[in-house]
Amino acid sequence: MPRMTIRPILLHPDPRLKKAAAPVGEITDEIRVLAADMLQTMYDAPGIGLAAPQVGAMVRVLVMDCVKEEGTDPRPMALVDPEITWASEETAIYEEGCLSIPEHYADVERPSEVEVRWTTLEGGTATERFGGLWATCVQHEIDHLDGKLFIDYLKPLRRQMITRKMVKLKREQARA
Ligand code: NI
16 A cells, blocks of 8 residues: 555635546556545545545546444545446435535535446446435536536526635635
């Protein structure tokens, strides 16, 4: 196991969070290190999902672990080049947040179940059907790979208000 590094998380607004990330294709050591670092960064935050563009890596990699039950083993997952192959007609509304938009939360409606196919860190292909919080999380993270944020689902006024507050926060952080 490589030594893991916590990487800084980019905050909205940042042009890298609005850009589509490039497919990975072949798994390299660099990708394995990136995924390990991303998991470490996500657990440290703490969060339940993180996409590579959020740490400035413009490749299609996401990590997540939505296990919340006390006494249940964690389930760290790393998905490379994930694709939604099926989505339910039924939708669900979750209050979403994002490590790149801290302290802002909003209800977002998405398909309640999705089937996702991805490349594993071992270079194989995996498929799984996700429901509940996992479904919301994987869709939120795949959106990141397409340069889309959860606030893009909100009404423009609400989105602009959040963005203004984030600009202010970043300005304060830069001064500190
Ligand atoms: Ni996010």
